[in-house]
Amino acid sequence: MKGHKLTVYSAHLFLIAFFFFACEAFLFLLNLVSPGMFPVRHFFTDLFFSLFLAASFLLFLDLVPDLLRSKKAKSLMFSEIKNSKITIGMTAYNDELSIGKAVGDFIRQENVKTVVVVDNNSVDKTSEEAEKAGALVVREEVQGYGASCLRALKEAMKHSDIICLVEGDCTFSGSDLKKLAAYLENADMVVGTRTTKELNAPDSQMSLPLQWGNVLMAKLVQLRFRHVRLTDMGCTFRLIRKAALEKIVDRLEVKGNHFLCEMILTALGNDLMVIEIPVTLKKRVGESKGVGNNFFKAAATAFQMWKLILTR
Numbered sequence: 243m244k245g246h247k248l249t250v251y252s253a254h255l256f257l258i259a260f261f262f263f264a265c266e267a268f269l270f271l272l273n274l275v276s277p278g279m280f281p282v283r284h285f286f287t288d289l290f291f292s293l294f295l296a297a298s299f300l301l302f303l304d305l306v307p308d309l310l311r312s313k314k315a316k317s318l319m320f321s322e323i324k325n326s327k328i329t330i331g332m333t334a335y336n337d338e339l340s341i342g343k344a345v346g347d348f349i350r351q352e353n354v355k356t357v358v359v360v361d362n363n364s365v366d367k368t369s370e371e372a373e374k375a376g377a378l379v380v381r382e383e384v385q386g387y388g389a390s391c392l393r394a395l396k397e398a399m400k401h402s403d404i405i406c407l408v409e410g411d412c413t414f415s416g417s418d419l420k421k422l423a424a425y426l427e428n429a430d431m432v433v434g435t436r437t438t439k440e441l442n443a444p445d446s447q448m449s450l451p452l453q454w455g456n457v458l459m460a461k462l463v464q465l466r467f468r469h470v471r472l473t474d475m476g477c478t479f480r481l482i483r484k485a486a487l488e489k490i491v492d493r494l495e496v497k498g499n500h501f502l503c504e505m506i507l508t509a510l511g512n513d514l515m516v517i518e519i520p521v522t523l524k525k526r527v528g529e530s531k532g533v534g535n536n537f538f539k540a541a542a543t544a545f546q547m548w549k550l551i552l553t554r
């Protein structure tokens with residue numbers, strides 16, 4: 243079992259326990275207002291104590307081996323990057339309005355060698371626009387955000403030692419590449435976070451529920467892998483070393499919108515060093531097909547991520 247899964251389970255039990263505690267407290271207050279009408283039967287208190295004990299036991303089981311073992315903190319990583327050329331793997335699905343601009347923005351950045359656009363069965367002029375802007379275009383026939391990301395990573399690793407994954411919808415900025423790259427000497431993978439409000443355009447997709455949903459999922463992952471600090475589970479923009487990607491690429495299988503969560507869990511489960519840094523987020527150009535504009539899709543994706551964090 244990789245990471246501290248028992249701590250994650252115990253956090254869930256603690257939450258449920260405190261919910262029952264709140265129910266008991268509510269009954270108690272009602273009883274004060276109208277005595278005798280809502281008798282406190284201590285049913286919730288019993289549930290609270292049982293769950294609290296079970297949660298504490300799980301936490302104990304998870305913490306004790308750590309306390310007994312001699313402390314082995316993750317050492318500071320420094321690994322010089324010899325060939326700093328970057329290949330961009332860019333996802334696209336009916337993105338003819340944005341893809342040319344997105345390719346142009348990334349292709350002109352220093353150290354960018356190639357931009358590979360993964361066209362996921364688009365029926366518009368996505369491929370033509372991407373080629374016109376100077377990208378290599380490949381077609382991914384398996385439909386889905388995860389399938390596109392995985393193909394983008396696989397294609398990009400054919401060209402250089404540093405791989406960047408990004409969306410072709412103009413939400414991310416090419417100029418942020420150098421910020422991500424600056425941290426790669428100390429990490430295997432540098433992921434962006436879109437939860438730094440100061441860096442979000444006012445009309446970007448980052449609504450309050452999306453923001454807090456991402457923070458919640460990220461903190462669950464952080465409970466499981468304590469040495470990492472995360473605040474976002476859905477930021478496509480990331481850099482990864484080819485050597486690191488080779489260790490995990492064959493283990494990635496999610497085809498849908500929760501792919502990024504799988505990628506981070508797999509990286510952490512394979513002892514890769516992951517660092518998260520703030521990136522800018524702009525308004526999408528063209529029509530949204532993902533979770534950005536759709537609460538139900540976002541909720542379904544969060545549920546899938548939650549399942550992965552508990553079970554993977």
Ligand SMILES: Nc1nc2c(ncn2[C@@H]2O[C@H](COP(=O)(O)OP(=O)(O)OP(=O)(O)O)[C@@H](O)[C@H]2O)c(=O)[nH]1
Nearest residue numbers: 333334335362386387409410447530531532533534
């Ligand atoms: N949703 C979705 N996106 C895909 C698919 N195939 C490729 N993509 C690409 O994956 C990225 C994510 O989709 P977006 O529509 O930008 O959704 P989002 O990022 O969740 O939200 P917005 O950026 O606010 O629209 C885009 O670059 C899409 O073009 C697919 O089958 N479904």
Ligand SMILES: [Mg+2]
Nearest residue numbers: 409411413526
């Ligand atoms: Mg997008």
